[in-house]
Amino acid sequence: MTDTAWIxxxxxxxxxxxxxxxxRYFRNLDTAEEAFQNACLRALKSWPQxxxxxxxxxWLIMVGRNVAIDEVRRNKKQEPLPDDDxxxxxxxxxxxxxxxxxxxxxxxxxxxxxxxxxCHKDLPATQQIALALRIVSGLTVKQIARAFLVSEAAxxxxxxxxxxxxxxxxxxxxTPGAVERSERLASVAAMIYLIFNEGYxxxxxxxxxxxxxxxxxxxxxxxxxxxxxxxxxxxxxTALLLLQHxxxxxxxxxxxxxxxxxxxxxGLWNQKLIAEGLALIDKAMRHRRSGPYQVQAAIAALHAxxxxxxDTDWAQIDLLYGALELMQPSPVVTLNRAVAVxxxxxxxxxxxMIEPLAPRLSNYFHYFGVRGAFLxxxxxxxxxxxxxDRAIALANTTAEAAHIRMxxxxxxxxxxxxxxxxx
Amino acid sequence: xxxxxxCYHDEDFVGSWSKEHDADVMQKLTVVQEQLAKQGxxxxxxxxxxxxxxxxxxxxxxPLVLDGPFAETKEQLLxxxxxxxxxxxxxxxxxxxxxxxxPGGTYEIRPVGVFHPxxxxx
Numbered sequence: 434m435t436d437t438a439w440i441x442x443x444x445x446x447x448x449x450x451x452x453x454x455x456x457r458y459f460r461n462l463d464t465a466e467e468a469f470q471n472a473c474l475r476a477l478k479s480w481p482q483x484x485x486x487x488x489x490x491x492w493l494i495m496v497g498r499n500v501a502i503d504e505v506r507r508n509k510k511q512e513p514l515p516d517d518d519x520x521x522x523x524x525x526x527x528x529x530x531x532x533x534x535x536x537x538x539x540x541x542x543x544x545x546x547x548x549x550x551x552c553h554k555d556l557p558a559t560q561q562i563a564l565a566l567r568i569v570s571g572l573t574v575k576q577i578a579r580a581f582l583v584s585e586a587a588x589x590x591x592x593x594x595x596x597x598x599x600x601x602x603x604x605x606x607x608t609p610g611a612v613e614r615s616e617r618l619a620s621v622a623a624m625i626y627l628i629f630n631e632g633y634x635x636x637x638x639x640x641x642x643x644x645x646x647x648x649x650x651x652x653x654x655x656x657x658x659x660x661x662x663x664x665x666x667x668x669x670x671t672a673l674l675l676l677q678h679x680x681x682x683x684x685x686x687x688x689x690x691x692x693x694x695x696x697x698x699x700g701l702w703n704q705k706l707i708a709e710g711l712a713l714i715d716k717a718m719r720h721r722r723s724g725p726y727q728v729q730a731a732i733a734a735l736h737a738x739x740x741x742x743x744d745t746d747w748a749q750i751d752l753l754y755g756a757l758e759l760m761q762p763s764p765v766v767t768l769n770r771a772v773a774v775x776x777x778x779x780x781x782x783x784x785x786m787i788e789p790l791a792p793r794l795s796n797y798f799h800y801f802g803v804r805g806a807f808l809x810x811x812x813x814x815x816x817x818x819x820x821x822d823r824a825i826a827l828a829n830t831t832a833e834a835a836h837i838r839m840x841x842x843x844x845x846x847x848x849x850x851x852x853x854x855x856x
Numbered sequence: 857x858x859x860x861x862x863c864y865h866d867e868d869f870v871g872s873w874s875k876e877h878d879a880d881v882m883q884k885l886t887v888v889q890e891q892l893a894k895q896g897x898x899x900x901x902x903x904x905x906x907x908x909x910x911x912x913x914x915x916x917x918x919p920l921v922l923d924g925p926f927a928e929t930k931e932q933l934l935x936x937x938x939x940x941x942x943x944x945x946x947x948x949x950x951x952x953x954x955x956x957x958x959p960g961g962t963y964e965i966r967p968v969g970v971f972h973p974x975x976x977x978x
Binding site: 445663664709 | 918
């Protein structure tokens with residue numbers, strides 16, 4: 434490892450805990466961030482010479498706090514700061530002491546609070562994500578702007594606005610009770626899922642740029658799970674992200690076109706991520722406290738376990754989507770269920786299922802894509818063509834439109850009804 | 857004499873490595889491992905998945921299943937098994953059977969991410 438690489442990794446991994454604790458001391462996000470920045474600068478000076486501290490987070494909290502307090506004093510008296518090395522010379526003993534005091538449960542609420550203030554309900558989703566990536570993950574504004582495909586100045590403004598809004602709100606500093614804690618956990622889980630989706634929903638030409646968002650979401654989910662080891666929904670969320678991300682390398686062809694699940698080269702799926710995801714969903718199921726993330730992860734797990742598309746347990750997937758419909762009634766869930774139904778009971782039943790969704794999904798790209806595919810399977814090519822045209826008009830990305838055009842080309846080439854069993 | 861080398865490190869820290877750095881470390885380790893393997897001195901090598909995927913079985917009567925890794929400082933690591941199981945329930949059954957044969961203490965169950973069987977014989 435190069436000289437600074439280990440320091441970078443140590444600073445990144447200590448960040449949520451350190452900024453969370455500093456926020457608890459200073460009760461001000463800017464002060465906490467600045468204190469952490471200052472502590473990092475000292476670490477860059479001190480660690481290469483003295484080696485890494487035993488508990489980097491405790492070291493950063495301690496130094497960050499001292500520097501900030503010195504700053505306040507200096508501003509009062511305009512006195513020069515003591516020499517760096519002097520200020521932190523006796524840190525060895527203090528470090529043990531502070532590590533002792535900041536036990537696990539303290540850290541846990543610190544980190545949860547830090548994540549939670551980013552998902553303030555007044556903030557639009559994109560601002561929540563940007564704020565979390567800046568504050569909790571410590572990505573630079575430049576990195577975040579790149580991932581969101583906007584200019585650095587625009588992202589800077591977005592984050593500044595979000596921070597101002599959060600600062601104006603009452604920050605939740607009291608130690609949360611059990612109910613409050615589980616509500617915070619649910620908001621934070623939803624935000625991590627948003628971060629993931631921001632990366633996952635990228636089209637082929639931008640997937641490469643945005644995939645770090647998926648990796649960061651997984652890192653945050655694992656962090657949350659380490660703090661809340663017995664929460665089946667957090668296990669489910671983490672499993673879901675891992676199982677989805679495992680397919681990343683197989684989702685787009687060389688031209689950036691979407692490759693559907695059935696057509697993906699399963700040899701490109703990341704078996705290590707799948708193994709971890711499956712282990713987590715197994716753990717979650719033992720609790721017999723189901724929830725939307727677990728069900729979605731269970732669906733992803735059935736896809737991951739199938740060695741070929743034909744091995745997929747569509748009947749079980751149909752049941753799981755049925756369960757999800759009950760937990761989170763949504764036309765999109767029903768639409769997904771219809772795909773499973775088409776495999777189990779045929780396109781006619783599936784078409785019947787999505788017919789009532791039309792008014793609510795009249796502007797939804799996937800609705801017309803799926804509808805067109807069912808009609809095509811039934812050999813109703815003219816109607817399929819109309820649905821596909823509508824889908825293209827509603828496509829959000831060039832990759833989506835190109836994918837539907839491929840279907841239309843197939844229709845033009847082959848006006849025969851497709852054999853239901855051929856994939 | 858066979859020796860087990862058990863690897864400990866800060867998981868958050870290792871988890872913050874870039875993909876490139878992780879691959880680089882694995883590559884450097886492979887060089888060392890290959891040398892030992894050529895000499896017939898390398899046994900199984902495993903990289904475990906994150907502790908978040910861990911489950912713990914306390915060998916009480918009845919045995920108690922807990923989420924998360926083993927975290928007791930009063931007990932020490934005395935050995936390990938590598939078993940092939942379909943899912944967590946199956947490996948928990950194996951652990952319970954082992955626990956019946958040798959009650960007391962704890963088994964930490966960790967999915968294995970990377971595994972090379974090796975061929976060393978004592």
